[in-house]
Amino acid sequence: MPTVLSGRKSRAALALFLFSLAPIATQAQVLRDEGVRLLEEQRNREREDSLSRPAPVIPRPESPVAPPATPDRPDGPVFQISRIDIVGDTVLSASEKADLVAPFVGTSMGPKAIDMLLGRVTEAYMRKGFVTTRAYLGPQNLASGRLEITVIPGLIEKIKVDGQEPAMTARSAFPMESGEALRMDELEQAVDQINRLRSRRAEAQILPGQSPGGSELSIDTRAEKPWRVSLGVDNFGQTATGEKRQRLGVEFDNLLGLWDAWSLTSVESKNTRSELLSVSVPVGFGTLSYAYAQSESHNLLAGTITMHNHSKSHTLAWNHVVLRNQSTRFALDASLAMRDSQRHLDSIALTPQQQISGRLAGSLLIRMPIGALTADLGYSQGIPHFGGDGDLPNTPRSAPHNQFEKWDGTLGVSLMLNSHLALRSTLAGQFARMGLPGQEQSFYGGASSVRGFKEGVIAGDRGQFMRNELLWTTASSLLLPGSLKSSGVRFDPFVSLDAARARLLADSLDQRIASAGFGFRTGWKDIAADFTWARPLTAPPGISREQRLHFSLSLMF
Structure with a gap:
């Protein structure tokens, strides 16, 4: 005789059965991990800070006057010089030294010509950043036809x-x-x-x-107080877990005396709560960082069945600056992430998942007189070792793979167009040849990507988005009363134009969204607010085209 399940157990079994039958069709509806979102938001803030943070301005020692390409007519006693040696040098290559002395070899040199040559050698060191290194002429017999220049490092x-x-x-x-x-x-x-x-x-x-x-x-260092506490509210949450979010943040600087930075953030909405702890420690040209994120959420499936999600992740990263000067910085990044997730349908535990992935990336920052540009290109791969889940045999290419591979890139630009207007643009995307786990997909829609839509309305294994703002930078000085300006009130209005497209490999067509809008950011002392109203221009069937207001309010003390 067949067994008859109770009403509650039968509903859970039915939901579990349906859930297992359609893993591919439901990829786009994956509930985005709020802990992962917190980590991405932190990275986006760091990228924006790098665009807005000015380069260090360090007064340099007085540079020698740049000499002409060839020596002037001789003055004073002159000597026929057939050989010139530069000693004490560990920086210039043989070809660079040869180019420096070539105009002088085989010529008659007097005091003025020798000063010109010393200035050229010193200038060559200054161009390489050795701003206190100098070239000198020690006691020697110039009548021998040999000139020896001594380089004294600026220690x-x-x-x-x-x-x-x-x-x-x-x-x-x-x-x-x-x-x-x-x-x-x-x-x-x-x-x-x-x-x-x-x-x-x-x-x-x-x-x-x-x-x-x-x-x-x-x-x-012009040190201020080393700790900060922030409170905030916004409507950047997901529909399934609650759009209204409350945020609490605590930051502490130099806690260990290592110029270390600590932050703890907690975000809560109707059906979810997430925390992020991060710390970074600089080591010369490198920076070591660690982040721990966790989140809990629940949402309804099949009417009365509740899906409970709990996840935690650890991310260890190393950033190393390979090249830098006054206008350019190039760095390499390496990170290893481990994510554990557990899910329950009511009281029925689903198979836990553990994903381990690594990422290698290069990042470039270019500062210009009118603004700055950042570029980032990265490669990520799922790792089926150290306890990480692997792929089942014969997994279809379009199905989610734990042993995935993907490329991602971001280009950011901040430019002053004239004395009143500034442009901020971001172009980002990712590419994969196989289906990705839900948290590795691209999610578009919401305040951080395409405004005018709810958070993460489209998602895919491949995708790109563009986000643009045209800001009126002088609005505060032109529009605000004198009393508000003198008290430090800021008012920065802007117009926006955003677009994105995404596609699951299981689908044959892209999903596309676009919007246009306007808004403003304002602040006074430690209070900040951001309001954006946007209207969808393009959206797939089934996605609302109603205009939307995004807002955030924060207080720091």
Whole structure:
């Protein structure tokens, strides 16, 4: 005789059966992990900060006057020079040294020509960032036809931070040490590492030392209070778990004396709660970071059946600056992420999932007189080791793969068009040749991508989005009364134009959305608000085209 299940158990069994039958068709409706969203929001803020943060401005020692390409007519005693050697050099290549001395070899050189050559050699070092290294002429017999130029490295004699020598732990953030030749890129990196902390606005000076070419580095961090607490509300949540969100954040700087940055964020909505803990520690040209995220949510399936989700993730990352100068910075990133997720249909536990993935990326920042540009290109791969789930044999290409591969890229631009208008644009996307797990897909729609739509209305294994803002930068000075301007009130209106497309490999057509809108950001002291009204221009069938208001309010103290 067949067994008859109770009403509640039969509904759960039915929901479980239906859920297992359609894993592919429901990919686009995957509930996005709020912990993963918090981590992505943090990364987006860091990218925006890099666009808006000015390059360190460090006064350089006076540069020698650039000499002409060939020596002027001789003056004073002159000597026929057939050979010129540069000694004490460890920076310039043989070809660079040959190019420097070539115009002078085989010529008659007097004091003026020799000064010109010394200036050329010193200038070559300054262009490479050795701003205190100098070329000198020691005692020698020029009548022999040989000229020897001695390079004296400009050594760092002392490093002081806020008037005191830093502790050994704090020095680990600096690429340079006392006794080494001073390089501007290393000093700029040290200032940047300090300015990662929101409570610091460091500036540096190069002061004369006691020895020839020696210098003392003085860094003023302009420290503010090391901790901050923030409260906020917004309507950036998902429909299934509640659109209205409340946010609590705590930040602490330099807790360990390593120029370390700590942050803890908690976000809660009607049916979900998520937390993110992150810490980063600088080490010279590198930065080590760790993030832990967890989230819990529940939403209804099949009427009265509730899906409970609990996930946690660990992400360990290393960023290393490979090249930098006053206008350009290129860095490499490597990260390893582990994510555990557990799901229940009412009281029925589904098979837990553990996904491990690695990512390698390169990032570029270019600063220009009228703005800045960032570019990022990354490759990610699912790892079926260390406890990570693998793929079942003969998994269809369009089905979700734990052993996935994907490429992603982001291009960001911030430009001043004229004295009144600025343009901010972001173009981002990802590409995969196989189906991706839900949390690796692209989700578009909402305040962070295409405004005018609810959060994550389209998703796919492949996708791209474009987000544009045209800002009126002088609105505060032109529109606000004098009393508000003098008190520090900010008012930044803008118009927006956004678009995105996404496609699951199981589908043959793209889903496309686009919107246009306007809004403003305003703030006063530690209070900030952001309001955007947007109307959909394009949307797939079944997705609402009603206009939408996105808002966020925050208070920091």
